[in-house]
Amino acid sequence: MKPAEYIKRLIKNAKVRINQDVKQADLTQLVNELEKTKKTPSANTSPNTWRIIIKSKMTKLAVAAVMVVAILIGINMFTATPVWAIDQTVHALENVQTIIISGTGGYNSSKYVPFKCWIKLNDENGNLLMRFESPQEIVVVQGDKVCFRRPGSNKVKIIEGPTVHNLKFWYKIMELSPWLSGKMLQTLKPLANDWQEDFGKDEKTGRESVFVNCSYKQLSASFWFVFDIKSKLIVEAKHWSNSNYEEPVNLYAGSFVYNEDIPDKIFNFEMPDGAKVVYQNYVENRDELVQKAWKLFKDNQYAKALKIYQEADDLFMVGLCYDKMGEHEKAIEFFKEVINREEDFQGSLSAIYFYLANSYMQIGQKEKAIEAFENCLHSGKGFRDTEGFPMKNASECIEKLKNQ
Amino acid sequence: MEDKLLIWKLSRGSKVALCRIHEKYRDDLLRIAAGLLNDISTAEDVVQDVFLMLVRSSGNFEIRKNLKGYLTTCVVNKIRNLSRTGKSQNPVSLDDIEPAISRSKTPVQCMVCDEEFQFLYKAMAKLPYEQKEAVILHIQGKMKFKDIAKLQSVPIKTTLSRYNYGLNKLRSLLKSETEK
Known part of the structure; x- marks a missing residue:
């Protein structure tokens, strides 16, 4: 029999794999709920408090004493206020209308390319406009619409809908511009594993500055910011795609220009000749639908789940439902459509290739299965754990298929 | 002490405090809920419901002991209510979630390592x-x-x-x- 200590240790170390997307979506929902709560005045506020104070001599004295202490604490807190705090930057950003950021992006490789990013925080309709341009990608955000293409490619992806405004979206585009939103900065500090502030003179500008390091193990990201003490704004920043500040730097922003006029035409998105446009639909209650479908999927009710996934425009899950129902040819169609629609970014398609390969295997198309497994490995290389899903499984399947 | 401060800040609508509480306790609560329910998706829902309840009652909320203990108790009570109403019947056992796919779009989640x-x-x-x-x-x-x-x-x-x-x-x- 296993010793009790062994069991206790096993239970203590047992972990569930945290889905960061779900976690982030949950936090966003909580923040929205908090906003709502703030707008609704509490029903518990007692209207009689001041009446009680005025009527009682004892409480008058007690309140006076409390107020003296509060004032003293207030003065103490005021004198102890640091020369810089993240909230001051968030506040300063509220007065910023435009930002032009330029620097270099390594995209986790040793080859750095220059980038430039133009941001107008509120156009005449209150929308955010942004253009990010590098030799590798062009992204234009026009309020609720995001257009994306890679130079030289005629594949254009357009996402439309109010999801653009929620925090989850900002996390998604963090790789492009993690510092543009005050909202994000405010969220970065409490979530950081090692937020560190150092005060000193910036060698580049000779101005008093604060240097901030922070890393996020769960997001596999780390940042370095330089804030100008006088303006409170960010003047330099770096982003790594790991939580240890290990080279190569993913993105280095060396120049920030605030409140300069930016002509509106900068935010136009030029369609390439023969553009193949893929629209990612916005479905109003998509999260609810996906959640409902997922429960059915887990209960092996694939046909019911399939209908809801179709409604939610979740093609990958539609494919997987077909696969579970034994309709592998149809599953292959949908997996291929997802691969066709999506850009493979940092291994995002590796799991899709894995399921595609699996479906090919089911219908006995060995060569195509091997090819898809190899694509899975290629897509995930450098981004996914080689000992985890789907990399390990794909390697094992290739070996098995080749030995057959 | 930090928890009391966080609750006080939360009662004044501080998002920073909310994020801190969420980051500090969410994963541990999820682990407990997943262990009790044997179902990660329902566990996520339960934990989220508890946090929603915390946010909604943050204006008139008082912690006498510790916040983690309070949240854990809420999670346990919620799970018991679920089993009473029969909503957690036929839970999917963990080994059934072969490469489990989360409710969000992330394609693959293998739960137990x-x-x-x-x-x-x-x-x-x-x-x-x-x-x-x-x-x-x-x-x-x-x-x-x-x-x-x-x-x-x-x-x-x-x-x-x-x-x-x-x-x-x-x-x-x-x-x-x-x-x-």
């Missing part, structure tokens, strides 16, 4: 609920037996026996699993 943990969760699923609760709350939730007893509305001796029975059963179950 290695074989030992697979055995452990399989064995846990076989424990009577009260024993499982005592084991998980004491070892994972780091709760004292007297607090668990209070939560279970039983004398402390009963909680201790449930814990010991649970642990012994797990030992024999794991032994038989590894021998297969």
